[in-house]
Amino acid sequence: MNRRLRSIVTLALLAAALVALVLLFRQRQAVPQPGPASGKLVVRFLDVGQGDSELIALPDGETILIDSGDSGSPTVDLLRKFGVTEIALIIATHPHSDHIGEMRDVMRAFKVREFWDSGFNHPTKTYGDMLQEIKDEGIKFATPKRGDMRTFGDVLLEVLNPGDQPPDENPNNASIVVRLSFGEKRFLFTGDAEKYEASAKPSAWEQMLETERDKLHVDLLKAAHHGSSNGTTRDVLDAVRPSIVTISCAAGNDYHHPHPKVMRMLEQDRDRIKLYRTDLEGTITAVCDGHEIEMSSDKQLAGDRLYLTGDEVAGTVASDGRSQGPRQNARSGRRSR
Numbered sequence: 555m556n557r558r559l560r561s562i563v564t565l566a567l568l569a570a571a572l573v574a575l576v577l578l579f580r581q582r583q584a585v586p587q588p589g590p591a592s593g594k595l596v597v598r599f600l601d602v603g604q605g606d607s608e609l610i611a612l613p614d615g616e617t618i619l620i621d622s623g624d625s626g627s628p629t630v631d632l633l634r635k636f637g638v639t640e641i642a643l644i645i646a647t648h649p650h651s652d653h654i655g656e657m658r659d660v661m662r663a664f665k666v667r668e669f670w671d672s673g674f675n676h677p678t679k680t681y682g683d684m685l686q687e688i689k690d691e692g693i694k695f696a697t698p699k700r701g702d703m704r705t706f707g708d709v710l711l712e713v714l715n716p717g718d719q720p721p722d723e724n725p726n727n728a729s730i731v732v733r734l735s736f737g738e739k740r741f742l743f744t745g746d747a748e749k750y751e752a753s754a755k756p757s758a759w760e761q762m763l764e765t766e767r768d769k770l771h772v773d774l775l776k777a778a779h780h781g782s783s784n785g786t787t788r789d790v791l792d793a794v795r796p797s798i799v800t801i802s803c804a805a806g807n808d809y810h811h812p813h814p815k816v817m818r819m820l821e822q823d824r825d826r827i828k829l830y831r832t833d834l835e836g837t838i839t840a841v842c843d844g845h846e847i848e849m850s851s852d853k854q855l856a857g858d859r860l861y862l863t864g865d866e867v868a869g870t871v872a873s874d875g876r877s878q879g880p881r882q883n884a885r886s887g888r889r890s891r
């Protein structure tokens with residue numbers, strides 16, 4: 555090789571290396587950085603098995619977490635994966651472990667500025683540990699009530715439940731229910747709020763249907779109580795009139811969620827309501843620019859499987875031999891969780 559050829563080859567190799575470096579750098583840049591102001595609202599319904607956890611990235615880059623899933627859920631890992639470094643506000647909808655089981659670990663892993671709790675006293679170690687951790691970390695603590703509001707830049711949070719007094723002794727009915735508004739779009743986060751079918755006792759939904767009806771109409775409804783029949787009734791759907799419904803539960807859970815009645819209603823309304831569920835689709839993501847909501851999920855699902863009831867999913871899970879994985883977070887025992 556003469557000197558001229560050698561220098562051409564060297565230059566070509568250098569150029570190729572430079573291009574490779576630029577490409578590598580670009581790829582690194584494409585990884586979402588923690589907490590940037592995106593101008594969009596990103597709501598993730600985390601796949602935490604049998605439980606609830608909603609991660610909200612606000613347009614200005616701040617983070618809200620509603621519920622944490624049960625103890626042992628991969629919540630901390632998921633928050634890290636989605637770029638969380640600090641949490642402006644945690645909302646624990648109510649003190650059942652499938653909603654607060656991972657709260658202590660979340661508070662230990664991330665700086666948390668404020669914590670909202672239902673204020674419903676629940677004599678469990680998980681709840682006691684959570685309150686102690688809030689104290690130990692010196693986190694600002696509040697028990698918001700119906701009518702309270704908070705703005706985060708262009709996003710408004712309104713508390714629709716509980717009222718001054720919880721409706722009854724059922725922790726589910728003390729659930730903090732919040733409506734989030736951004737631009738023209740509204741989201742309703744419902745915890746495990748219930749609606750009793752034939753009872754003299756007032757439920758959370760009954761109170762909200764009575765006093766907050768004008769605020770219940772939203773675009774996206776997180777179905778209350780994991781798709782159980784007392785979480786979403788025809789009354790509730792008629793008042794909320796959502797175009798998107800999400801259900802958070804585990805495949806093959808012991809609570810038979812989601813309930814056949816709910817699935818039948820949603821199937822009847824399939825032309826008007828798009829359904830997403832964490833048990834079959836993994837983490838569900840809603841991205842909103844204030845005008846539109848764009849939905850996506852971890853897994854693609856054939857349309858005919860979307861309306862399977864909890865028991866039908868349990869049958870599928872058992873028959874294809876995957877019963878151990880998805881059932882890990884499902885606990886037997888208290889049926890009202």
Ligand SMILES: [Zn+2]
Nearest residue numbers: 650652746891
């Ligand atoms: Zn629950």
